[in-house]
Every structure is written in structure tokens, then in C-alpha cells.
Amino acid sequence: MKKQNEYTQEEIATILAKCRKLIKSADTRQEAIHILDGLDSGKMNPKNKVQYLYINGRYHYYMYVAHSDIEALEWSNDYLDDMASFAYESKQPLEFPTLYTRAYVKYTLGNLVWDESRKPWLHEKARNMTQRMVVKYPNNSSFNWLNDQLKN
Numbered sequence: 541m542k543k544q545n546e547y548t549q550e551e552i553a554t555i556l557a558k559c560r561k562l563i564k565s566a567d568t569r570q571e572a573i574h575i576l577d578g579l580d581s582g583k584m585n586p587k588n589k590v591q592y593l594y595i596n597g598r599y600h601y602y603m604y605v606a607h608s609d610i611e612a613l614e615w616s617n618d619y620l621d622d623m624a625s626f627a628y629e630s631k632q633p634l635e636f637p638t639l640y641t642r643a644y645v646k647y648t649l650g651n652l653v654w655d656e657s658r659k660p661w662l663h664e665k666a667r668n669m670t671q672r673m674v675v676k677y678p679n680n681s682s683f684n685w686l687n688d689q690l691k692n
Contacts (some may be wrong), residue, residue, distance in 0.1 A: 549585045556591045556646055563599045566606060572601055584632035594638050601645055605655035610652050616645050640682050643669040647686060 562572035599617035650662030
């Protein structure tokens, strides 16, 4: 693997797309995170950095699913919050999957955390995000389902 400063932004985008696919399978997930760990997000253009943060968030979500490790879900939530903040600051649009993942992780985390004062805060954040997306994507079954879950 080349050094980070030897890659063009186009090559970094290709590497990130590969990692996005690799994290979906338990057999290749560690390979993906090893590749991601070798990249310096500080040297990425804004679009690539948003993808980098999203993929890290998804990786930790998959680790939560595989091991029922709430700490992994916390890490996922942190990466997805960083992604959203950075995207906003750098005026990068977020794709549908990134928006849904962020809201769903907050909803799931809100169901699992021990801190009773944090639960309503997480669900309120998820609810606000979801309600905005239901308006934007009124026929989307994922956001409609999550919206229904958050009404309870």
C-alpha cells in the first residue's frame, strides 16, 4: 500500500468505496478497518472525509451487531456525529444511507444505554432527524418504520 500522500483524492475515493463493501462481511471487516487505519483523514478532501467517517461509523455498528457490544455502538454514534458535523461545516450533502444510519444508531443506543437521563435525549435526537427525513422522503419505508418506533 502506498503512503497516504502518494494517493490522489480519486484513488482515496476508490479505496473508501472498497472499504465500504468490505465492512459488510465479517470475513473481510478486519481487512477494511486495517486499510482505513492506514489513511489520514486530515489529508482527505471533504467528500472523502465524510465517507471515511461514515465507513468507520458503519464498521463499529457492525461490530455492535456481531458482538452485542454497546461500546461499539457508542463509537458508531460518535463517528456518525462527527460525520454529520463535518459535512455541515464543509457543506457536503449527506446521502440517504448515512442519514438513516445515524438516526437508527441513536434510536438503538437510546434503547440500550443504562443512563436513564440519556435515553430520552438520544430518542429525541433520532426523532428530530427522522421526522425531517419523513418529510423529505415521505414514501421511504425505513424512515417511516423508524418514525413509528419513535412515536412510542
